Amino acid sequence: MKRSPPPPVIDAARVVAYAFVDDIPYLPAGARILASEGLDQAPRLAIAVRLSEPSGPVIFHCDEEWISRGASTAESIERAKQDAECNYPGVGNRWIDTNVTVEEALAFYDSETAGLRCSFCGRRPFEVEGLIEGPQATICRGCVEEFFCDFQLDTSEMVGN
Numbered sequence: 090m091k092r093s094p095p096p097p098v099i100d101a102a103r104v105v106a107y108a109f110v111d112d113i114p115y116l117p118a119g120a121r122i123l124a125s126e127g128l129d130q131a132p133r134l135a136i137a138v139r140l141s142e143p144s145g146p147v148i149f150h151c152d153e154e155w156i157s158r159g160a161s162t163a164e165s166i167e168r169a170k171q172d173a174e175c176n177y178p179g180v181g182n183r184w185i186d187t188n189v190t191v192e193e194a195l196a197f198y199d200s201e202t203a204g205l206r207c208s209f210c211g212r213r214p215f216e217v218e219g220l221i222e223g224p225q226a227t228i229c230r231g232c233v234e235e236f237f238c239d240f241q242l243d244t245s246e247m248v249g250n
């Protein structure tokens with residue numbers, strides 16, 4: 090199996106480190122990482138930081154194509170590596186840093202989403218709850234609610250008069 094490096098972004102998170110673990114037997118005992126059902130042995134691990142919230146990193150349990158099949162969170166990148174070590178003993182000296190910058194990650198994200206943004210507030214898909222694409226414009230749920238509330242207000246004022 091060819092071992093290709095991951096894309097700069099997985100599931101709207103900037104990949105900071107990755108490791109190949111297809112040849113390390115998965116240790117379920119004492120596991121602090123919960124892979125999704127049917128994926129006890131992930132061949133790839135990626136530690137990433139969500140683009141939306143610069144909080145603790147995420148560990149992605151990926152398949153050979155770097156598609157995330159399960160994810161867990163950690164307080165820090167060091168902690169994420171310690172967690173991974175519980176499931177994949179020896180992975181500690183395999184981590185490869187990507188050095189992907191936030192700018193590079195956002196550029197990749199925009200290329201993947203064709204630069205999709207809310208036409209009204211300019212936010213990207215990962216920054217909003219939901220984007221509704223229309224023929225002329227795209228609008229996020231936040232803007233819909235804002236405009237809808239304004240509309241309700243205006244209507245009640247009109248009725249009041």
Ligand SMILES: [Zn+2]
Nearest residue numbers: 207210229232
């Ligand atoms: Zn918006």
